[in-house]
Amino acid sequence: xxxxxxxxxxxxxxxxxxxxxxxxxxxxxxxxxxxxxxxxxxxxxxxxxxxxxxxxxxxxxxxxxxxxxxxxxxxxxxxxxxxxxxxxxxxxxxxxxxxxxxxxxxxxxxxxxxxxxxxxxxxxxxxxxxxxxxxxxxxxxxxxxxxxxxxxxxxxxxxxxxxxxxxxxxxxxxxxxxxxxxxxxxxxxxxxxxxxxxxxxxxxxxxxxxxxxxxxxxxxxxxxxxxxxxxxxxxxxxxxxxxxxxxxxxxxxxxxxxxxxxxxxxxxxxxxxxxxxxxxxxxxxxxxxxxxxxxxxxxxxxxxxxxxxxxxxxxxxxxxxxxxxxxxxxxxxxxxxxxxxxxxxxxxx
Amino acid sequence: xxxxxxxxxxxxxxxxxxxxxxxxxxxxxxxxxxxxxxxxxxxxxxxxxxxxxxxxxxxxxxxxxxxxxxxxxxxxxxxxxxxxxxxxxxxxxxxxxxxxxxxxxxxxxxxxxxxxxxxxxxxxxxxxxxxxxxxxxxxxxxxxxxxxxxxxxxxxxxxxxxxxxxxxxxxxxxxxxxxxxxxxxxxxxxxxxxxxxxxxxxxxxx
Numbered sequence: 194x195x196x197x198x199x200x201x202x203x204x205x206x207x208x209x210x211x212x213x214x215x216x217x218x219x220x221x222x223x224x225x226x227x228x229x230x231x232x233x234x235x236x237x238x239x240x241x242x243x244x245x246x247x248x249x250x251x252x253x254x255x256x257x258x259x260x261x262x263x264x265x266x267x268x269x270x271x272x273x274x275x276x277x278x279x280x281x282x283x284x285x286x287x288x289x290x291x292x293x294x295x296x297x298x299x300x301x302x303x304x305x306x307x308x309x310x311x312x313x314x315x316x317x318x319x320x321x322x323x324x325x326x327x328x329x330x331x332x333x334x335x336x337x338x339x340x341x342x343x344x345x346x347x348x349x350x351x352x353x354x355x356x357x358x359x360x361x362x363x364x365x366x367x368x369x370x371x372x373x374x375x376x377x378x379x380x381x382x383x384x385x386x387x388x389x390x391x392x393x394x395x396x397x398x399x400x401x402x403x404x405x406x407x408x409x410x411x412x413x414x415x416x417x418x419x420x421x422x423x424x425x426x427x428x429x430x431x432x433x434x435x436x437x438x439x440x441x442x443x444x445x446x447x448x449x450x451x452x453x454x455x456x457x458x459x460x461x462x463x464x465x466x467x468x469x470x471x472x473x474x475x476x477x478x479x480x481x482x483x484x485x486x487x488x489x490x491x492x493x494x495x496x497x498x499x500x501x502x503x504x505x506x507x508x509x510x511x512x513x514x515x516x517x518x519x520x521x522x523x524x525x526x527x528x529x530x531x532x533x534x535x536x537x538x539x540x541x542x
Numbered sequence: 543x544x545x546x547x548x549x550x551x552x553x554x555x556x557x558x559x560x561x562x563x564x565x566x567x568x569x570x571x572x573x574x575x576x577x578x579x580x581x582x583x584x585x586x587x588x589x590x591x592x593x594x595x596x597x598x599x600x601x602x603x604x605x606x607x608x609x610x611x612x613x614x615x616x617x618x619x620x621x622x623x624x625x626x627x628x629x630x631x632x633x634x635x636x637x638x639x640x641x642x643x644x645x646x647x648x649x650x651x652x653x654x655x656x657x658x659x660x661x662x663x664x665x666x667x668x669x670x671x672x673x674x675x676x677x678x679x680x681x682x683x684x685x686x687x688x689x690x691x692x693x694x695x696x697x698x699x700x701x702x703x704x705x706x707x708x709x710x711x712x713x714x715x716x717x718x719x720x721x722x723x724x725x726x727x728x729x730x731x732x733x734x735x736x737x738x739x740x741x742x743x744x745x746x747x748x
Contacts, residue, residue: 213733217682220675221701221732224667225683227592231602233584237577240606244573244613306553306704314560321552336553345552448559 305335305348313469315448323358324365327446330466331386352384354446371407372424376400381416382443388462392424395442403431441487450488450496457482457517460500464515468493475518479506551718553706561625568616576616580609583626586703587633593698594637594691604640608632623712630699630713641691685735689728696724 201211310316310328318326318334322345328334332351340346345365357365359378367374370385372392379399385392394403394416402413403422408429416422421442422433436442441451450467452460458480461472470493474480482504488496497515501508509516561582567575584605591601608629612619621628666679686697692714699705699713700721707721714721 210733213736214729217729217732217736220679221682221686221697223671223675223679224702225665225679226589226667227598227665230585230588231598233581236584236588236602236606237580240580240609241577243606243610306706308553308556308704310558310560314558316556316558316560318556319554321554338551338553340552 305337307333307335309333310351311469312466315445320358322360322363325356327354329353329384329445349383349385351386352382352445354380354382354443356380371426372403372405372410375402375404375413382446386462390426392426394422394424395436395439396420397439397443405431444487448491450486452484452486452488454483454485456480457484457504460484461517464493464496468496470510470513470515472515472517475516479517479519482506551707554708555624555706556626556709557624558626565619565621565625568612569619571616576609576613579625583629587629590630590698590703591633591637593687593702594634594695595640600640604633604636608636624709627705627709627712630703630705630709634695634713681736681739682732685732686728688735689731693724693728693731696721697728700725 201207308316308318308328310330310332312330314330316328318328318336320326320336322340324345326334329352332349332353334353335348337346340363343363345360345363347365347367349367349369355365355367355376357376357378357380361377365376365378367383369383370387370392372385374381374383374392374394376399379401380397381399381401382395382397383392384394392403392405394401396416396418398418401416403416403424404410404413405424405426408424408426408431410424410429410431414422414431414433416433419436419439420433421436422431424431438451438453441453444451445467450463452463457474461474461480464470464472484500484504486499486503488499490496490499493515494510497508497510500506501517505520507518507520509518561579564575564579568579587605587608588601591604592598595601595604611632623631666676671679686694689697696710696714699710700707705713707718707725710721711718
């Protein structure tokens with residue numbers, strides 16, 4: 194990689210060229226769209242009308258394409274483009290800036306790829322070093338195009354489980370909400386949603402080091418198997434403890450919801466993320482109620498039924514809105530149908 | 543000096559579990575799941591098809607056909623790649639077939655060829671950008687439009703749709719190295735074109 198820097202430093206021309214490539218690259222990152230995109234509703238309506246029609250002819254093109262459409266091999270002309278390929282190579286070295294200060298100015302930001310999950314979505318990511326990541330709902334991972342020579346760095350917002358491939362020469366660093374979590378190769382989960390002002394780390398295997406300059410934690414806090422650390426960014430403190438129910442903390446990977454004396458306010462956030470609903474409380478004291486449950490069902494009606502039953506609440510699901518309320522009594526003294534029974538107004542599904 | 547990028551790009555793949563669940567449900571004939579899949583991917587696929595064939599009507603038709611085909615063959619819809627990659631793949635193949643058959647059929651029809659040469663009026667996705675930056679972004683993407691079809695496709699997939707090199711290789715049925723080559727050559731081309739645009743302005747100064 195020194196060679197690449199040397200190439201840039203070699204002449205002003207190279208430096209200028211590199212600077213231009215970087216500028217184009219960054220600008221193109223913004224993307225464009227066609228202003229008159231068709232209405233998806235209309236397009237769906239058109240398609241829906243065709244779904245049940247029996248195809249008259251097999252009017253569709255074959256999905257496989259013929260070999261003459263393949264791109265040619267560029268190996269012969271490869272060398273001609275050598276100079277510009279340096280650019281792609283350079284992407285690996287954006288993190289190593291210590292030695293070449295003159296170049297540092299243009300190489301400030303690494304080129305990153307962003308992966309985001311929406312509400313009710315989870316995903317798996319595989320990286321070139323063999324690391325696997327499970328990303329929970331409403332989370333964003335930013336991953337460089339290339340890792341550095343002495344570290345592997347990525348950025349997280351939200352919740353993710355990491356199975357980091359061992360590489361004693363390159364530690365793996367996760368930057369999350371003002372904290373840095375560093376490992377060599379191990380399995381652990383990190384959670385930090387923007388609204389929480391907290392970074393939670395749960396270790397399934399190996400050793401994990403946490404430090405946070407922002408929270409004044411310059412010394413690393415080491416975590417081992419079965420431990421959880423909660424870094425409170427506002428109070429600038431980190432609390433570690435051993436977990437009895439490690440699996441519970443990591444069960445979201447399998448699509449389960451696990452609560453252990455969890456306040457309903459937090460339960461609500463998790464339901465919102467997992468099922469893409471809005472959760473409302475009829476009175477504030479419900480937010481403080483604590484729930485302990487393992488919810489394996491995929492169906493939100495089942496899940497709401499379990500929660501409302503165990504807390505003696507009522508839960509109403511209307512379209513994509515959930516309302517938790519205290520069970521109200523009818524004049525005859527019977528509960529108003531909810532609490533043990535869930536009242537649901539489900540539209541089509 | 544080693545001219546090959548020393549490492550593969552870090553991001554190899556991203557698989558949405560939710561999309562996988564949708565595929566399973568669609569296979570069982572779940573229409574709600576099918577609708578979700580359509581809504582989730584329609585926008586990106588339309589933009590991609592448009593960048594390939596430059597005709598709004600035909601881009602719409604192609605997306606419709608891809609989804610119709612999925613629905614009609616739903617019982618046998620087993621895919622090995624991520625749904626996102628699969629859909630881009632299907633749209634790409636459909637577009638290539640479309641171009642091939644129409645170019646052959648309408649070789650003499652000037653109107654059609656003209657239409658294909660009409661560059662769509664792209665606008666930057668981020669409306670908050672300042673005017674200068676927004677102009678530059680537009681300029682870059684307009685240059686991209688004048689690139690050869692395959693290179694344009696790779697560039698769009700990478701920079702606009704955020705697919706990894708690995709995923710683009712799957713979509714386009716080429717090697718990761720070739721994808722890298724296309725990206726590198728695109729950059730070189732854009733730089734040269736930008737220079738061309740800026741040259742006449744400099745001359746005025748003399």
